[in-house]
Amino acid sequence: MQGNKNFYWLAGLMLMIAITTMGVVYVVLWQTAVEQKKADLVHIAQSQARLIEAIARFDMRHNRVDWETPIGERGPTSLLSERAGADTFSQIVDAHKRYDGFGVTGEIVIAGIENSQILFLLRHGSEIFEENKSIPFEGELAEPMRRALSNLSGTMIGLDYEGIEVLAAYEPVDVLNLGIVAKINYLEVKQPFIKAGVITSAISFAIILLGGLFFRLLTKPIAKHIVDTENKFKNLVENISEWIWEINLTGDILYSSPQAQKILGFRGEEYTASNLFELVGLADRKKVTVMFQHCIGTQQPLSALECAFIHQQGGQPVYIELNAEPVFDAKHVLIGYRGIGHDISERVAKDQQLQLHQENLELRVRERTEELEQINIEMRNFAYIISHDLRSPLVSITGFIGELEEDIKLIEQSLVGQNMDAELQDAVDERIPESLYFINSATAKMNHLIQSILTLSRAGRREFQFAAVDLNWVVQQSLDSLAYQIEQFNVSVELGELPTLVTDSLAIEQIVSNLLGNALKYLSTERDGLIKIYAEHSAQQTIIHIEDNGRGIAEADLPHIFELFKRVGKQNVTGDGMGLTYVQTLVRRLGGKITCTSTFSVGSQFSFSIMNREQSDANEQ
Amino acid sequence: MNSELSIILVDDEPAHSALVRRNLIKAGVSNPIVTLESGQKLLNFIFAREEHENQPIPEKILILLDINMPGLHGTEVLKTLKSNPLTQHIPVIMLTTSDDPTEINSCFQLGCNAYLVKPVEHHQFVEKIQEVAHFITLTQIPSVVI
Numbered sequence: 001m002q003g004n005k006n007f008y009w010l011a012g013l014m015l016m017i018a019i020t021t022m023g024v025v026y027v028v029l030w031q032t033a034v035e036q037k038k039a040d041l042v043h044i045a046q047s048q049a050r051l052i053e054a055i056a057r058f059d060m061r062h063n064r065v066d067w068e069t070p071i072g073e074r075g076p077t078s079l080l081s082e083r084a085g086a087d088t089f090s091q092i093v094d095a096h097k098r099y100d101g102f103g104v105t106g107e108i109v110i111a112g113i114e115n116s117q118i119l120f121l122l123r124h125g126s127e128i129f130e131e132n133k134s135i136p137f138e139g140e141l142a143e144p145m146r147r148a149l150s151n152l153s154g155t156m157i158g159l160d161y162e163g164i165e166v167l168a169a170y171e172p173v174d175v176l177n178l179g180i181v182a183k184i185n186y187l188e189v190k191q192p193f194i195k196a197g198v199i200t201s202a203i204s205f206a207i208i209l210l211g212g213l214f215f216r217l218l219t220k221p222i223a224k225h226i227v228d229t230e231n232k233f234k235n236l237v238e239n240i241s242e243w244i245w246e247i248n249l250t251g252d253i254l255y256s257s258p259q260a261q262k263i264l265g266f267r268g269e270e271y272t273a274s275n276l277f278e279l280v281g282l283a284d285r286k287k288v289t290v291m292f293q294h295c296i297g298t299q300q301p302l303s304a305l306e307c308a309f310i311h312q313q314g315g316q317p318v319y320i321e322l323n324a325e326p327v328f329d330a331k332h333v334l335i336g337y338r339g340i341g342h343d344i345s346e347r348v349a350k351d352q353q354l355q356l357h358q359e360n361l362e363l364r365v366r367e368r369t370e371e372l373e374q375i376n377i378e379m380r381n382f383a384y385i386i387s388h389d390l391r392s393p394l395v396s397i398t399g400f401i402g403e404l405e406e407d408i409k410l411i412e413q414s415l416v417g418q419n420m421d422a423e424l425q426d427a428v429d430e431r432i433p434e435s436l437y438f439i440n441s442a443t444a445k446m447n448h449l450i451q452s453i454l455t456l457s458r459a460g461r462r463e464f465q466f467a468a469v470d471l472n473w474v475v476q477q478s479l480d481s482l483a484y485q486i487e488q489f490n491v492s493v494e495l496g497e498l499p500t501l502v503t504d505s506l507a508i509e510q511i512v513s514n515l516l517g518n519a520l521k522y523l524s525t526e527r528d529g530l531i532k533i534y535a536e537h538s539a540q541q542t543i544i545h546i547e548d549n550g551r552g553i554a555e556a557d558l559p560h561i562f563e564l565f566k567r568v569g570k571q572n573v574t575g576d577g578m579g580l581t582y583v584q585t586l587v588r589r590l591g592g593k594i595t596c597t598s599t600f601s602v603g604s605q606f607s608f609s610i611m612n613r614e615q616s617d618a619n620e621q
Numbered sequence: 622m623n624s625e626l627s628i629i630l631v632d633d634e635p636a637h638s639a640l641v642r643r644n645l646i647k648a649g650v651s652n653p654i655v656t657l658e659s660g661q662k663l664l665n666f667i668f669a670r671e672e673h674e675n676q677p678i679p680e681k682i683l684i685l686l687d688i689n690m691p692g693l694h695g696t697e698v699l700k701t702l703k704s705n706p707l708t709q710h711i712p713v714i715m716l717t718t719s720d721d722p723t724e725i726n727s728c729f730q731l732g733c734n735a736y737l738v739k740p741v742e743h744h745q746f747v748e749k750i751q752e753v754a755h756f757i758t759l760t761q762i763p764s765v766v767i
Contacts, residue, residue, distance in 0.1 A: 384721075388689055391718040395739040396636035403643065458721070 007219075011212040018204045022197075030193050034167065037189055038155040040102075041169035044182040046153075048108060049171040052092055056175035059088040088176065089121060096124045105185035109161075111145050112178045113137060118145055120161065121178070135161050144168035148179025157186055243320070243341035246327065249296060251277040251289075254336065263320070263343050265313040281308040281317055288322075292337070299334050301325050306344065319348040383457035387450045394450065397443050401436060408432055449565070452578040456564070459585045464504035466613065471498035471508070471544065475533055478513040485520045489529050496534025499542055502613050507586045512546075514579045515606050519548040524601065541592065541609045549603040553596070561596060583608075625681050627653045628750070631663045631698070632687040632716070637739065641685065641716070644743035650750065660686075660693030664701060667708060683753060686733075688717040688724065696728060703732035712753040716741070 092110070101107065107125035111118050117134040135141055137149075143158035148170035160166045160183055168183035237244050243259040253274050260271040264279060271279075280288045284307035295302045302324040308317035324339025412428055420428070472495075479486065479493060486493065501508070516531070523529045532547040553561060562584045565577040587594045591611030598604035628645065632638045638656045645654060657663050663684065684702070688695030695715065702708045714735040715728050725736050735749045 388719055391739075392634055392637070392689070395718055396634065396640065398740050399640035400636070403640070454721075 007212075007216055010215075011208065014208050014212065015205075018208055019201075022200060022204060026193065026197055033193065034189060037167055037184065038169060041167065041182040041184065042155055042171075043169075044102070044108065045148075045169040045171040045180050048110075048182070049173045049180045052088070052110070052173045052178070052180070053175045055091055056088045056173075060175070093122055096122060099124070101125045103184050103188060105166075105188045107160075107183055109145060109181045109183065110173070110178055111142075111149065111181075112176070113149055118142055118149065118161070120145075133161075144170040144181045144183060145179050148172050148181055241343070243343070244339075245276065245341060246336060246338040247276045248336040249334065251275045251292070255338075259341075263341065264309055264318060265311045267312075279309050281310045284308050295324075295326070295337070296334065299326055302337065302339065306348075309341075317345075318343065319345045380457050380460045383453050384461070387454040387457065390450050391447070394443055394447055397439070398447070401439055401443070405436055408436070452565075456578065456582055456585060459507075459510075459582055460589065464507060464589070466502055466504060468500055469503050469505045469508055470500045471512075471535065474505070474509050474512050475516075477509065478516045481513065482516060482520055489520070489523055491520065491523065491529030491531060494530070494532040494534075496532070498533070498535050498544070499537050501542055501610055503590060503610055507590060508610070511583050511586050511608060512544075514583045515546045515608075518579060518606075519546060519550060519604075522548075522550045522604075524549060524551045524603075526601075539612070541611050543607055543609045545605055545607045547603065547605040552600040552602050552604055553598040554600045558596065558598060562594070627655060627682045628685060629655045629657060629663065629666070629682055630685045631657045631660060631690075631695075632685075633658055633690040634687070637687070641741075641746070644741065644746055645750075648743045648747040650747065660690055660695060660698035663698060664693070667702075682711055683750065684711060684713045685716045686713055688715060688719060688728070696724075696731060699728060699731045699733055714749055714753055 096108070101124055105125065107123055109120060109124075110122040111120045113119065114134065116137050118137050119134040123133070137146065141159055141163055142161040144156055144160065144166070147154065147156070149172065151172045153171050155167070155169045157165065157167050160168070160181075165186040166183040167186050167189050168181050170179060170181045172179050237257045238259070241259065242257075243263050244255075244257040245253055245260070246255040247253055253272055253276055256271045256274075258269075260266050264271065277285060277289050277292070288305065288307050291302065291305050294300075302322060305322045307320060307322065309320050310316075311318050320341045321344045322339055322341055324337040326334050327336045327338050329335045408428070415428060475495065475498060485491070516533075519531050520529070527549060530549045532545070534545050534547075536543040536545070562580050564581045584594050587608045587610075591613075592609040594606065594608040596604060596606050628650070630638055630641055632641070635658075642654055642656065655666070657666060663686070686695050686698060695717065699713055699715070702711060702713060709732065712734045713732075714737060715733045716737050716739065717724075718739045719725075720738045728736055734753045737745060737749060
C-alpha cells in the first residue's frame with residue numbers, strides 16, 4: 001500500500017541520513033586521529049633523532065672516534081655496534097631499555113646501512129626489544145626506514161621490515177648516518193575506529209529501527225484515518241451522480257470523477273488528459289469560455305452555467321449545469337476551478353418538449369383565432385351581402401306594387417258608374433286594395449328587418465374613433481332627446497357622477513340612448529317612473545348602470561333579451577327587437593360586457609362595462 | 622327632354638330596369654333609353670363599337686349605373702369611365718340598393734356625378750338627371766313637370 005511504501009521510504013531516508021552523518025563524523029575523526037598519531041610519531045622520531053645526534057656530538061668531542069670515515073667505509077668486519085659511535089649507541093640502547101615504548105604495536109626502529117643492507121640496530125616496542133637484524137636495502141619492505149636512510153623526513157603509511165602495514169614517521173640521524181623510524185601498526189590505529197564504528201552503527205540501527213517502529217506505531221492510526229477519510233471521500237465522489245472535476249486556468253482537467261465515463265461516454269480515463277472547454281459542443285464553447293474568463297477575471301465562483309457537452313461515443317449533446325469554486329494556492333493566487341457537473345439532459349429534453357407543446361398550442365390557438373376571425377368576418381360580410389341581395393328583389397316588389405296601385409286606380413276610375421258583377425265590384429273595391437295593402441306592409445316589414453340587419457352589420461364593421469368622451473354630456477344628450485316622454489310619464493331621473501372615458505362617442509351615445517329609450521318604453525303603469533344612472537370606475541374598466549323601476553323581465557325571458565329580433569313580455573309598445581342586440585354588439589366591440597338583472601314587475605338594471613384605454617391607444621382597434 | 626341625349630341604363634336585374642324605364646317615362650323623359658345588363662356590355666357599347674354597328678352611338682349620353690352586378694362591378698366600370706379622358710365627361714348616376722356611406726363615399730371619390738338609392742321615386746330621377754345633364758348642356762334638358 002502507498003502508506004507502507006512511504007513508511008519504508010521514510011525509514012530508508014532516515015537510515016541514509018544517519019549513515020551519511022556517521023560516515024562524515026567517522027572520516028573526520030579518523031583523519032584527525034591519524035593526523036594526531038602522525039604528529040606523535042613525528043615528535044617521537046624527531047626528538048629521538050635530535051637526542052641521539054646530541055649524544056653523538058658529545059661523544060665525538062670527548063672520545064677518539066674516527067668520525068671522519070663514514071660508517072659504510074670503515075671496514076667490512078666492523079659491526080655498527082663495535083664501530084665508531086658504538087659508545088653513543090650503547091647509551092641509547094640502554095636508555096631504551098628503561099623505556100616502555102608506546103601503544104601495543106608502537107616501535108622505534110633505528111637502522112643504518114651496511115653492505116647495501118639495512119642493518120637494524122634497534123627495534124624497541126612494548127613487547128620486543130631486539131638488536132641487529134638486517135634486510136636488503138632494495139625491496140618493498142621497510143619503506144619508511146629506506147626513506148630515513150635516504151636522508152628524508154616525513155610520515156607515511158607503508159610496509160615495515162616485516163611486511164606489516166604501519167603508520168610511520170621517519171627521520172635521519174645526521175651525525176651517525178642512521179635513520180630512525182617511529183611506527184605503529186596501521187591496524188592498531190584503525191582498530192578503535194572500527195570498533196566505535198561498529199558500535200555506533202549498531203546503536204544507530206537499533207535507534208532507527210526502534211524510532212521507525214515507534215513512528216509507525218504513532219502514525220499508523222493517523223495514516224489509517226487519512227486513508228479512511230480519503231477512501232470515504234473518494235467513494236463519495238465516485239458514487240454520486242454528479243460529475244466532479246478540477247481544472248487549471250486554461251481548462252485542462254486535473255481531476256475528474258469517473259462519472260465522466262457515464263455522463264460523457266468516455267471509455268477509459270482519457271478524460272483526465274482532456275480540456276474541459278474542448279468537451280463542450282461548438283455551439284456553447286464560446287459561451288463557456290467567456291463565462292470562465294469572466295469568473296477568472298473576477299475570481300468569482302461559477303454559478304449554474306448550462307451548456308451542451310458532446311457525448312464521446314454518440315456525439316449527441318449532453319446538457320450539463322456547471323457550478324464551480326475558485327481554487328487558490330498557498331499565496332492566494334488563483335490556480336484553477338473545482339466544480340460539479342450536473343446532468344440536466346432529462347430536464348432540458350422535457351423543457352424542449354414542453355416548449356414544443358407550447359408552440360404547438362400557440363400555433364393551434366392562433367390558427368383557431370384566425371379561423372374564428374375569418375368566420376366573424378364572413379358572418380359580417382354574409383349579413384351585409386344578404387341584406388343587399390334581399391333588398392334587390394324587395395325593391396322590385398315595392399316598385400311594381402306601386403305600378404299596380406296606379407294601374408288599379410286607373411281601372412277603378414274607368415269603371416266608375418258602370419254596372420258590374422258584384423263579385424268583380426268586390427274584387428276591385430275591396431279585395432285587390434286589401435291584398436295590395438298586406439303585400440305592402442309585408443314588404444315594408446321585410447325592408448325594415450333587412451335594414452336592421454344592415455345596421456347591425458355596420459355596427460360590427462364601422463371603424464371606431466376613440467376620443468375622450470364626457471359621459472355626463474352623453475347621458476344629458478339622450479335625456480334631452482327623450483324629454484317629452486320623461487315629462488309625459490312623470491319620470492324622475494337620478495344621475496350619479498359619471499366619468500370621462502376614452503371611447504367611440506357615437507357608439508356610447510347609441511348604447512346609452514337605446515338603454516334609456518328601453519327604460520322609458522317599458523315603464524310600469526302602477527307607479528311613477530324612476531331611472532337611476534351611475535357608474536363604477538376602476539383601473540381597468542368603467543361599469544355604467546342604468547336602473548329602472550319598470551315592469552321588469554320574467555326570469556324565463558331574461559336569457560333571450562339580447563337575441564336578434566327577440567321581443568319579450570307584453571307587446572304593447574313598438575320595437576324592432578333589435579335594440580339590445582345592437583347595444584350588445586357595440587359594447588362587445590368596445591371591449592366590454594353587458595349584463596341585465598331584472599325582477600318581473602319590480603324593475604331592471606342594465607350594466608355595461610367599457611374597457612379603459614389611454615388616449616394614445618386611440619384607433620388601435 | 623332633348624332627344625339628342627340618350628340615357629343608358631345598366632342593371633343586371635330586368636325588373637329594376639323596367640321600373641326605372643317606367644319611372645323615367647312617367648316623369649316625362651322622352652329621350653331614348655338603352656338598357657344594358659352588365660358593366661362589360663356598357664364598356665363594349667362605348668369602346669368596342671363593332672358589336673353595336675347597327676346601333677349608332679348617341680352624341681350625348683348619360684349613364685344610370687347599378688353597383689352590385691355579377692361580373693364587372695359597378696364601381697370598376699365607373700373607375701374605367703372616369704379615368705379615361707375620352708369618357709370622363711360622361712355623366713354617371715349611381716343607382717343602387719346600397720346606402721352604405723363608405724360605398725357612397727368611394728363612388729364620389731371615383732367621380733360619379735350623382736348617387737341614388739333604390740327604390741327611387743320617379744321625380745328624384747328627373748331631379749338628378751336635370752342636375753347632372755345641366756352639368757353638360759343646360760339647354761338640352763327641358764323642365765319636367767310631374
